[in-house]
Amino acid sequence: MTSRAGALLSGIKWVDNVKRVAGIGLRGLTSVCQLKNQTCNMFSITTFQRLMKGLPRGTFAQLVERHNADKYCKKFGHWDHLIAMLYAQISEAKGLRPLETGFNSHVAHHYHLGTSAIKRSTLADANENRSDTVFSDTAAWLMGKVSRKLRQQSNDLMYLLDSTSLTLKGREFERWTPENSTRNTQGLKLHVLYDAHDAIPVWHDISHPNVNDVERAVDVPLEANALYVFDKGYCDFNWWKSIDEANARFVTRFKNNAAVNVLQKSDIPADDAHIVLSDEIVTFKHKRLGGKRINLYFGKPLRRVIVARPNKDTPIVLATNDFDSSAMEIAQHYKKRWAIELFFKWIKQHLKIKQFLGRSENAVRIQILTALISYLLVALFNESNRVKRTLWDCLCFVRATLFQRTDTEDLHDRRRRQAAHEFAEIQGCLFS
Known part of the structure; x- marks a missing residue:
């Protein structure tokens, strides 16, 4: 008997058994068959597959096609590359050999x-030679998707902007890192715009450490009625003007040498006097900045709030174009900037961006972007x-x-518990 005929006979026997035991008609039998198929489909998917549902294969294919990235790929395309790198991130593979052995041991999936x-030599060549453009676009697409899905229904949108350095020293790194290093950092720098309410990144960029933060800030997408919080590393009065023109607000710090004229002083509530030292309306003194650049914010009022720091002798001098919030609220907004520091600490501790699978600049960039993609996929999976x-x-x-089918295992466990319970009820108590 052929396998097809055997399968057909088995199906007929299953149908006859259902009709005989349940005593149902054709319509009821159809419902039972549909339920059986749904159950089989529902409980046959691994956690890795469920995780990848956050990134549809068709969407990724469109990103690859946009750059014609797989033009010269015969077997190991960008999707294979992404899956391998995601496995490395999630499994915390220490190197290419553990990655190859671990991933290939699950060939059935x-x-x-x-x-x-995968072959480690193929993956190493892909990390070194392939552009990181597709990975960067994938991270950007996922950021938009996560932002739309998780965004709270709130009129107060707060974004935190900052960067973190990734130190790269040692063999092979020395070939390309020293020429773009600074006095304190050698490696790369990750720039992130972070949604404070939903705890997700919404914009990213990677640069060399000798690139000033504000040079990348001009590429940040500005949203009306949003609040942007950043430190004094982004002190560019002309960029502040562009935020104001986008009908957005900002909270940042003045530099120590900022020259301003005080136009008005506001009263400080008694309950806030131990924290808020002063609340003033100021304007810039000089129309031209260093290098004879024109200060576009010249002549426009700005708010200066000076806040005491309990653990330090010097206070924080805050600058903002928000004239509606109280001085204490302005101080609280800047205090929330610490959330993006915690985000950087989280991905450095829990994802793989300290040990790298390749030592070329391109390989490091791809691994950093894969870490961001992993973070976003896990956030979607959790939601x-x-x-x-x-x-x-x-x-x-x-x-x-x-690589476990957790739903299937849960189903089998429930069935075992149910069967044990039914057996105990039928058997009765032997020692009553």
């Missing part, structure tokens, strides 16, 4: 992920499952069950 076994767990707990769950 490669087909469902749309990929195949779609609607489980009240922290992002760190969710990442631990994904790591522990990456």
